[in-house]
Amino acid sequence: MTTYQEFIQQNEDRDGVRFSWNLWPSSRLEATRLVVPVSCLFTPLKERPDLPPVQYEPVMCGRANCKAVLNPLCQVDFRAKIWACNFCFQRNPFPPSYAGISDVNQPAELMPQFSTIEYVVQRGPVAPLIFLYVVDTCLEEEDLQALRESLQMSLSLLPPNALVGLITFGRMVQVHELSCEGIAKSYVFRGTKELSSKQIQEMLGLMKPAVSGQQGRPAAPQDPSATCRFLQPVHRVDMNLTDLLGELQRDPWPVPQGKRPLRSTGVALSVAVGLLEGAFPNTGARVMLFTGGPPTQGPGMVVGDELKTPIRSWHDIQKDNARHLKKSSKYYDTLANRTAVNGHSIDIYACALDQTGLLEMKCLSNLTGGHIVMGDSFNTSLFKQTFQRVFSKDYSGEFRMAFGGTMEVKEMGVGGTSQWKVCSLNPSTTLAMFFEVVSQHNAPVPQGGRGAIQFVTQYQHSSTQRRIRVTTVARNWADAQSQIQHIESSFDQEASAVIMARLGVFRAESEEGPDVLRWLDRQLIRLCQKFGQFNKDDPTSFKLSESLSLYPQFMFHLRRSPFLQVFNNSPDESSYYRHHFVRQDLTQSLIMVQPMLYSYSFHGPPEPVLLDSSSILPDRILLMDTFFQLVIYHGETIAQWRKAGYQEMAEYENFKQLLQAPLDDAQEILQTRFPMPRYVDTEHGGSQARFLLSKVNPSQTHNNSNGWTQEPGAPILTDDVSLQVFMDHLKKLAVSSST
Amino acid sequence: MDDLFVKPGNQERGWNDPPQFSYGLQVAGSTRSPLTKRGPPPPAAGLQAPPPCGDPSPDQQATSPHLHGITPPPHKMTTPTHRITPPPSGVTPPLSQATSSPCGSRLPPPPKGPDSKAPCGPRAEPDPQPEPDLQAVSSVLAEALEACRQNVSRQVCEDIAKRLRLLEDSWTSGRLSSTVKRRMNALTLEMKSSHWSAADDIHRSLMVDHVTEVSQWMVGIKRLIAETRNLSPELLAFSPADPVQPEPVGN
Numbered sequence: 001m002t003t004y005q006e007f008i009q010q011n012e013d014r015d016g017v018r019f020s021w022n023l024w025p026s027s028r029l030e031a032t033r034l035v036v037p038v039s040c041l042f043t044p045l046k047e048r049p050d051l052p053p054v055q056y057e058p059v060m061c062g063r064a065n066c067k068a069v070l071n072p073l074c075q076v077d078f079r080a081k082i083w084a085c086n087f088c089f090q091r092n093p094f095p096p097s098y099a100g101i102s103d104v105n106q107p108a109e110l111m112p113q114f115s116t117i118e119y120v121v122q123r124g125p126v127a128p129l130i131f132l133y134v135v136d137t138c139l140e141e142e143d144l145q146a147l148r149e150s151l152q153m154s155l156s157l158l159p160p161n162a163l164v165g166l167i168t169f170g171r172m173v174q175v176h177e178l179s180c181e182g183i184a185k186s187y188v189f190r191g192t193k194e195l196s197s198k199q200i201q202e203m204l205g206l207m208k209p210a211v212s213g214q215q216g217r218p219a220a221p222q223d224p225s226a227t228c229r230f231l232q233p234v235h236r237v238d239m240n241l242t243d244l245l246g247e248l249q250r251d252p253w254p255v256p257q258g259k260r261p262l263r264s265t266g267v268a269l270s271v272a273v274g275l276l277e278g279a280f281p282n283t284g285a286r287v288m289l290f291t292g293g294p295p296t297q298g299p300g301m302v303v304g305d306e307l308k309t310p311i312r313s314w315h316d317i318q319k320d321n322a323r324h325l326k327k328s329s330k331y332y333d334t335l336a337n338r339t340a341v342n343g344h345s346i347d348i349y350a351c352a353l354d355q356t357g358l359l360e361m362k363c364l365s366n367l368t369g370g371h372i373v374m375g376d377s378f379n380t381s382l383f384k385q386t387f388q389r390v391f392s393k394d395y396s397g398e399f400r401m402a403f404g405g406t407m408e409v410k411e412m413g414v415g416g417t418s419q420w421k422v423c424s425l426n427p428s429t430t431l432a433m434f435f436e437v438v439s440q441h442n443a444p445v446p447q448g449g450r451g452a453i454q455f456v457t458q459y460q461h462s463s464t465q466r467r468i469r470v471t472t473v474a475r476n477w478a479d480a481q482s483q484i485q486h487i488e489s490s491f492d493q494e495a496s497a498v499i500m501a502r503l504g505v506f507r508a509e510s511e512e513g514p515d516v517l518r519w520l521d522r523q524l525i526r527l528c529q530k531f532g533q534f535n536k537d538d539p540t541s542f543k544l545s546e547s548l549s550l551y552p553q554f555m556f557h558l559r560r561s562p563f564l565q566v567f568n569n570s571p572d573e574s575s576y577y578r579h580h581f582v583r584q585d586l587t588q589s590l591i592m593v594q595p596m597l598y599s600y601s602f603h604g605p606p607e608p609v610l611l612d613s614s615s616i617l618p619d620r621i622l623l624m625d626t627f628f629q630l631v632i633y634h635g636e637t638i639a640q641w642r643k644a645g646y647q648e649m650a651e652y653e654n655f656k657q658l659l660q661a662p663l664d665d666a667q668e669i670l671q672t673r674f675p676m677p678r679y680v681d682t683e684h685g686g687s688q689a690r691f692l693l694s695k696v697n698p699s700q701t702h703n704n705s706n707g708w709t710q711e712p713g714a715p716i717l718t719d720d721v722s723l724q725v726f727m728d729h730l731k732k733l734a735v736s737s738s739t
Numbered sequence: 740m741d742d743l744f745v746k747p748g749n750q751e752r753g754w755n756d757p758p759q760f761s762y763g764l765q766v767a768g769s770t771r772s773p774l775t776k777r778g779p780p781p782p783a784a785g786l787q788a789p790p791p792c793g794d795p796s797p798d799q800q801a802t803s804p805h806l807h808g809i810t811p812p813p814h815k816m817t818t819p820t821h822r823i824t825p826p827p828s829g830v831t832p833p834l835s836q837a838t839s840s841p842c843g844s845r846l847p848p849p850p851k852g853p854d855s856k857a858p859c860g861p862r863a864e865p866d867p868q869p870e871p872d873l874q875a876v877s878s879v880l881a882e883a884l885e886a887c888r889q890n891v892s893r894q895v896c897e898d899i900a901k902r903l904r905l906l907e908d909s910w911t912s913g914r915l916s917s918t919v920k921r922r923m924n925a926l927t928l929e930m931k932s933s934h935w936s937a938a939d940d941i942h943r944s945l946m947v948d949h950v951t952e953v954s955q956w957m958v959g960i961k962r963l964i965a966e967t968r969n970l971s972p973e974l975l976a977f978s979p980a981d982p983v984q985p986e987p988v989g990n
Contacts, residue, residue, distance in 0.1 A: 142752075149950040156946040156961055235965055239898050242958040380753030381746075385760065388947060392765075587775055596774055602813050610778035625774065629755070641812050655812040665774060667745070670757055671765060679748065679757035688755070 004547065008492050015116045015471045016046030016430075017455075018586055020499055022490035023478040024437065024451055030480030031437040034487070035527040036496045039434040043585050044457040044469060045402055046116075047427040049395050053118040054108055058468055061085040062092045068410050071472035072112045073452055078102050086452055087410055115473065121458075121466040128464060129403060130231055130285035130344075131158060132165040134272050137251040138261035139292040139378070143351065144250055146379035147290055150387055151245050155238050157391035159399055159462055164241065165231040165275070169268035170251025170261065171297070175204060175275065178232040178241060189271055191264025194299040197338070200274035204230065207278070230275060259305045263293055265357070266300025266331060269346070269364070273335055277342050284403025284460040285344040286370065286424065292350075292378070294357040300331045302357035311355045314566045314574075328360045336367040343404040345370040345424035349387065350572075351378045358572040362579055369405070369424035369583075373675050374576045386675040399462030400426045409433060410454040425459060428674075430585045432502050450474045488531055491547045497554035498589045505563050505578050513566060517559055524555050528734035539731040556697070556726050557594040557611070577628065580675070588627055595626040595695050600661050602654070612697045612723075614713030618684070623662040624692050627673075630666050631680040631691045639683035697723040742922065742944055743767075762947035870917055871924035873910045877903065879927040880960070883967045891966050902959025909956070919949050926960070935968035 004022065012018050019040040025031045031038055059070040066088040075084040078101060081094045094101065101107055108114045133151060137144065158164065166176045173189040187204055189195070201207050234241075255261045272287045294302040294311055302324055303311040312322035339346055345368035350356040353376055365372045371390065375383040394400050405422040422429065435453075452474040461467050478487050500523065508516045527548070534542040544552070562569050562577045569577070581592050599609040600621040609615040615622065618636040634642060638659075641647075647656040670676065682688035698716040721729075742763040748756025880903055888896050906923075909915050922945055929938040942961050945953050 149954055152954045152958070153946045153950045155958065156943050235962075239895075239902070239958050239962060242954070246955065376754055376756075377749075377752035379749055380756045381748040381759035382753055382756055385757075385765070388762075388765065591775075594777070596776075597778060598774060608774075608776040608778045612778075615778070623774075630757075637810075644811075646812050652812055658812075667758075669774070671760055671767075676757050678755040680755050 004490055004492075008495075011473070012586070014113070015473055016043035016585075017041070017471065017473050018492055018495035019475065020492055020496040021487060022475055022492060023483070023487045024475050025480040025487060026437070026477045027439050027441040027480065028437045029441040033480070033530065035523055035530060036491075036500060037434050038437060039432060039499050041430050041432055041495055041498060041586050042455060042471070043428065043430045044405065044407055044422070044455065044471075045425050045427050045429065045459070046585075047394060048116065048118075051114075051116065051118060053120050053467060055120050055122075056097070057121055058109070058119045058470060059083075059092075059095060059098070061088060061090055063088050063090045066090065066410075068454055069456060069468075069470045069472075070107075070109050071454060071470065072110055072115055073450075073472060073474055074110070076110060087454070109470075116469065116471040119468045119470070121468060124466060126464050127280070127283035127460070128161050128163050128233070129159055129460070129462065130163045130165070130276065130280055130283065131234075132167065132231070132272050132276060132285065132287045134167045134169065134268050134287060134289045135248070136263060136265070136289075136291040136293070137168050137170045137248065138255075138263050139250065141250060143292055143378045144248065146377070146384070148245050148248055150378065150384055151290075152242050154387065154391065155234055155241060157388065158234050160235060161464070162234050163231040163280075164234045164237065166241065166244065167268055167272055167275075168248065169264050171253045171264060173264055173268045173271055175230055175271060176244060177229045178237045178244075179229060184244060189267060191262065191267050192298045193267065195267070195270060195274070197274040197277050200271050201278035204275060204278075206275070231279060258307050260293065260296050260303070260307055262297045262305055263291070263295050264298045265289070265291060265295035265361075266328070267298045269332075269335060270299070273339050273342075273344070273346075276344050277338065281342045282404070283343065284464075285342075286401075286403075287339070287344065287346045288349065289346065289364075290349045290351075290378070291356055292352050294355060295328070300328045300335075300360070302328055302360050311357075312359075312571060314569075314571055317571060325360065328357070329363070332361050333363045333367075336363040339364070340368050340421055340423055343421065343423050344368065345403070347371040347373075347390070349373045349375075349383065351375040351380070351383050353377075355570050355572040358575045362575045366579060366582075369422050369429065371675075372576055372579045374572070382676050382678065389674045389676070392674070394427065401462055402426065403460040403462075405457055405459035407431070407458075408456040410456070411435070411451070422457075422459075425457075428585045428588065429583055430589075432499050432582075450476050488545060489547050491531075493548055493551040493554070494590055495586060497551060497558070497593065498586055500555075501558050501563065501589070501593055502582050504558065505582055508564055509578070513564070516564055520555065520559065520564070524552060524730065525733050527551070528730060532734050534731075534735045536737050537735055539728070539735050542731040542735055552727060552730060553723065554590075554593055556723050560695075560720065561593055563592070580627070584627075591625055592627045595624050597696070598623040598625075598662070598665065600658060602658065606661060606665070610697070611695065612713070613693075613700045613716050615696065616692070616713055621658065621662050622692065623665060624695065625669060625677075626691075626695060627677065629678045629680055629691055630669060631682065631688075632662050632666060633689060633692045634683035636684035639685075642683075694718075699724060742948070762944040765947075871920050873907065873920075876910075876920075876923050876927045877907055879931055880906075880963060883930060883963055886970055887963070887966045890970065895962065895966075899959045899963050902956040905956040906960075909952070915952055916949070919945060919952050930964065930967070933968075933972075935964060938964050 008018065008022065017040050019038070020036050021034065021038050024038055025034060061068045061070075063085070066085060068085050068087040070083060071086070073086040075086070077083070081098065081101070082091050083094060084091050098107065109117050135147070135151070139147065155164070165178065168174045168176070169191065171191050173191055174186040175189070177185040177187075179185070189200075189203070195203075198207075251261060253262060269287070269289065272289075276285050276287065296303060296305045303309060312325060316322045317325065336346070346364040347370040348358065348361055348365055349371075350358055350373070358372060358374065362372065364370065373383065373386050375386075377383070390401065392400050402425040403423065405425045406419055407422055408419045420431075422431070452472065454473075455469075455471040457469045457471075459467055459469075480487060500520070504516055504520050507519060511519075528542075528544065531548055532542050532544055558564060562574065563581050566574045577592075581589060584592070595611060597609050597611045597615060598606055599615060600606045600623070601617075601619055609622075611624075616633070616635065619638060620635045621638055622631075622633040622635075624631040624633065641655060642659065646652040647659055666679070670679065680688050680691055682691070693716050696716065698718050698720055699722045700713050700715040701719075701722070702715055702717050703719070704722075742761055744761045745764065746759040746761075748758050750756055884896060884899055884903065887899075910920065922941055926938050926941040926945075929935075929941065939961075942957060942964060946957050946961075
């Protein structure tokens with residue numbers, strides 16, 4: 001008999017779905033009493049090497065407001081060639097091409113192992129993919145050179161028939177014509193003036209002149225021969241564009257002492273979005289913004305050009321001292337919404353030592369599914385390799401990136417569907433969906449005993465094919481009054497932790513920090529009160545069943561994480577961490593909440609250890625993975641041996657191997673992760689050891705460490721609460737009759 | 740295999756910059772299962788003091804620093820818990836040959852080489868292979884270009900020719916590293932055998948790994964490969980520079 005763990009894992013492997021509860025309470029009231037909402041994490045384009053797409057189109061339910069796709073949960077009458085939709089119960093005839101099906105000759109989409117299946121849509125014009133580079137020229141020469149080279153390199157990595165365009169900006173914004181002639185032409189816009197989409201298209205000559213006498217009719221956009229000038233197939237313009245990129249100069253306007261360069265990012269993006277909107281709405285396109293500093297003029301400016309006015313910090317924001325924040329956030333939000341409506345996405349590659357305005361600009365990527373990459377300089381391996389990985393290919397040599405996605409969710413009994421646009425996707429993009437149980441309290445469990453949900457994701461594959469991925473899942477309903485223990489054992493604590501964390505991050509973006517922590521704590525206490533086994537007012541009697549036992553620990557680490565704690569991070573850094581947190585799949589998200597810690601020593605093979613100060617021992621090497629950083633920490637003794645050079649001596653070959661082991665494991669992660677993590681090599685007493693010390697549970701601090709006991713581990717100098725203290729408080733509150 | 744290497748990150752420009760992997764390594768991807776296991780969970784629901792982690796070794800005290808020196812690591816020949824006698828006080832243990840370069844103790848096969856400002860190839864070893872001959876490489880490219888002149892516009896051919904000249908210039912003036920020369924040779928061999936995808940892949944790996952050296956002219960090679968692969972086979976007749984080279988096979 002499969003345990004729930006196995007059931008959960010199999011479902012994730014096959015369908016890319018992880019539900020918080022795998023048995024659903026049959027009434028709305030009971031659902032709210034469960035504290036953690038009925039919800040799931042769904043990875044629409046989960047990589048499935050064993051699932052080749054089928055070369056025909058999906059069969060859909062005939063009812064106009066249903067249109068569910070044929071799936072393994074449908075009842076089928078093979079003789080009459082009729083199938084019954086499991087969502088609306090409509091009986092549908094099979095199309096003529098299915099005349100040959102039978103009990104022993106079933107189409108793939110009816111088989112249980114194809115609960116997730118992908119269709120290739122044959123009809124319709126083939127639309128090319130578009131990559132529009134928007135490049136900041138207010139960079140130091142070394143950075144600009146590195147960026148030039150990365151962009152030239154990327155021309156070799158683009159999908160072969162893609163269209164490519166170039167906009168550069170500094171004080172002015174230049175849209176470059178990519179004709180094949182010898183002369184380089186560009187259209188220049190002032191960086192201070194906000195322009196409407198129509199004005200941009202007119203100025204770029206993209207509009208056909210309106211025919212006289214037809215007032216009220218908008219001028220016809222999309223003059224294809226005109227747009228060709230700015231967005232050309234890469235295989236035709238690669239040589240010219242390589243030269244053009246090679247000749248890119250720094251912004252010529254001199255920057256006086258004590259001033260920042262004038263950077264018109266807002267207008268540059270507006271021109272880019274307007275160009276694509278007019279020329280290629282509703283086809284896969286990526287605007288890729290490369291910037292080396294904050295926008296300092298025009299709409300969307302984040303800080304003025306006086307260096308003595310620093311860019312806003314969290315402190316400034318809390319004291320309402322951030323002059324430009326509201327206005328520029330609104331500006332970028334409007335731009336982001338327009339981009340999303342057009343089915344396009346915006347990436348931000350921000351490389352600078354100071355902030356670049358990610359707090360204000362993050363919606364551009366968050367609303368469109370684009371990437372945010374944050375680095376110190378374009379001349380770093382972190383940027384270069386992360387950028388290369390945007391164009392990475394999967395096991396069958398196809399690009400991982402996907403475009404123009406719309407995702408529909410269909411639930412039984414409701415009849416309606418909900419649709420979202422996800423303009424840019426990749427195999428790890430994961431969405432969290434929240435469901436509301438609508439049945440009234442005490443209503444009988446719906447017929448069939450099972451609820452079903454279908455996810456239909458339509459998207460443009462990197463080969464420009466349109467594809468449809470359909471995932472249909474079902475779970476049993478249960479009466480919460482009589483089956484609460486079964487519901488409890490169906491709890492997926494990992495998925496729930498990530499889902500609650502995403503809810504917390506969502507709240508943190510609009511509420512005050514302490515309020516979010518209070519909310520999170522309240523939910524945790526309520527959950528423990530509901531499902532804990534205890535005697536009233538007796539904290540020592542408190543117990544949690546296995547399906548919930550790790551959940552409090554996740555919450556403990558979440559409270560300390562940079563997703564909810566902004567202390568010690570700039571607003572840009574917090575935005576960056578949150579951006580990645582709310583789009584990664586479950587495994588990676590959990591790593592971010594509670595980093596992995598592996599121990600290497602002479603005592604045995606490498607093993608995972610508790611993220612606790614007691615794991616820090618002198619004769620061990622620790623490898624910590626927080627997703628954003630990989631930290632290799634050498635214990636005190638190991639560090640001394642290394643310093644003394646024992647690894648170079650022939651008879652200490654085993655020590656050399658010990659030093660190498662974590663490096664090899666780190667390399668595995670470094671080679672594949674997007675974005676590329678920072679790499680920290682440190683040791684006992686090293687200043688960079690703080691990355692490890694701040695993450696581990698400080699079970700031993702200067703407050704409680706006891707000189708006499710032989711307890712292992714290094715005390716951490718902190719006033720933070722330890723997991724033990726946290727749990728003690730939690731137990732007290734959960735069992736108390738007055739909470 | 741000089742297309743599989745790791746370079747250190749740029750520590751001057753990037754705080755804790757990770758190492759840089761060659762195109763070949765990145766494409767190969769990860770073969771081992773990822774590290775996704777967590778440490779032993781605390782006792783269910785109880786969560787009292789955390790359980791002892793790892794194996795607290797009974798002779799833990801032996802690892803504390805020795806008064807006059809340090810206890811050396813466990814000797815290979817003995818069981819892990821057996822300690823060899825520490826060296827006598829006052830005598831520092833003999834240090835071996837020069838400690839590796841700053842990146843050496845941090846990364847897998849550390850390349851000995853200059854700072855990563857200039858792209859450094861793999862460890863500089865005495866090169867067993869003779870350096871490829873420019874003539875062999877450029878003759879293949881020139882022949883391919885000639886074959887293209889019929890079908891491809893004059894402008895484009897001139898552009899490609901210009902870049903081929905740049906390549907030759909860089910080669911003869913010694914601005915190209917031997918890795919790049921070797922791989923260009925491999926690229927032209929693939930072109931001669933009409934293995935267009937392989938040639939394309941080599942061009943891509945050169946662009947990714949050695950962009951500073953090749954960016955000016957590599958796009959011309961890229962275009963040349965793209966145009967020649969579309970030609971009908973009879974237009975392409977590479978003259979065999981070496982009798983043992985395989986006959987060009989139609990694509």
